[in-house]
Amino acid sequence: MDTEDHKALREAVSALGKRHGRGCDPAQLWSEAGKLGYLGVNLPEEYGGGGGGISELSLVLEELGAAGCPLLMLVVSPAICGTVIARFGTDAQKQTWLPALADGSRLMAFGITEPDAGSNSHRITTTARRDQDTGDWILTGRKVFISGVDIADATLIVGRTEDARTGSLKPCLFIVPRDTPGFGRRPIDMELNAAEKQFELTLDDVRLPADALVGDEDAGLLQLFAGLNPERIMTAAFAIGMGRYALARAVDYARDRQVWKTPIGAHQAIAHPLAQAHIELELARLMMRKAARLYDAGDDTGAGEAANMAKYAAGEACVKAVDQAVHTLGGNGLTREYGLAQLITAARVARIAPVSREMILNYVSHQTLGLPKSY
Incomplete structure (x- = not known):
């Protein structure tokens, strides 16, 4: 059963969804949902979130969908990217991103799928290597079916780094701002009628500062x-x-x-x-x-x-x-x-x-x- 807090949240989000209704402007709905605190219900309170969890955020998306106006970027921006940064990000990354993700003023996309690595994430070929002189990361690779890259301020990219001890590749996560040189995007022509467009991404020697890495390089x-x-x-x-x-x-x-x-x-x-x-x-x-x-x-x-x-x-x-x-x-x-x-x-x-x-x-x-x- 829903708790009293969950019931109240359901009713409030449902009312918001019904006010906007089918065919609404998703950007306007996103902005209002952010101001009301619904986009960041799963994020820590100290960074502007609601202090709840995925239980609360899934409720928000369900009720907006039931009102005819689901926001697909709720899956990506606060749920995937916000959660990863909240759990593993540095203090600076949390301060930079979490309050903005919570109030809806900034969005983040998520890039994992590749042309030759769909269900098999072990075949991801987007690689990240260190520039030994500067400490920067350099990313090279491609991604496909990445949602909302055009409206996102950055994309959380899954790349692979080489383990110095074993020589094997392991997954790591990098924040890539939208206008970073070498970071290209091409819309994919979809029959799907959705507000969020799908993109193919190219990373052509994309140079990122050392602090673009989210979490521990060895956590995988x-x-x-x-x-x-x-x-x-x-x-x-x-x-x-x-x-x-x-x-x-x-x-x-x-x-x-x-x-x-x-x-x-x-x-x-x-x-x-x-x-x-x-x-x-x-x-x-x-x-x-x-x-x-x-x-x-x-x-x-x-x-x-x-x-x-x-x-x-x-x-x-x-x-x-x-x-x-x-x-x-x-x-x-x-x-x-x-x-x-x-x-x-x-x-x-x-x-x-x-x-x-x-x-x-x-x-x-x-x-x-x-x-x-x-x-």
């Missing part, structure tokens, strides 16, 4: 997964909010639309699939809340399993809810007036990103069930 995967688990939880929130929005439109329509003697919602062929969609969204929400609670409690291992399960369940529930909503409205489900058709594509994002259904099933079969790997 620990720091990376500090951001990836919140990403999965927030993607679940994104999907659940979208599914709730679609389902609510369908239920309203089914109550009022009358073809024969009773509204179409009285027919079980309409009512039962909508009821099933509601059940599946609620089940996914429970797993999302479990994952968020584990993460906020510091149980990274338990949160990893739950976050993957939540993301899987929410993606499936969202796609089914959107599909059923469109079918409930019939031809109206494909009109701009009702706003459901664009969700057909958007709902698939929750199945595909940030990790595919198949890779989550791999994770559960290997990590949870103890089955052997085929790769």
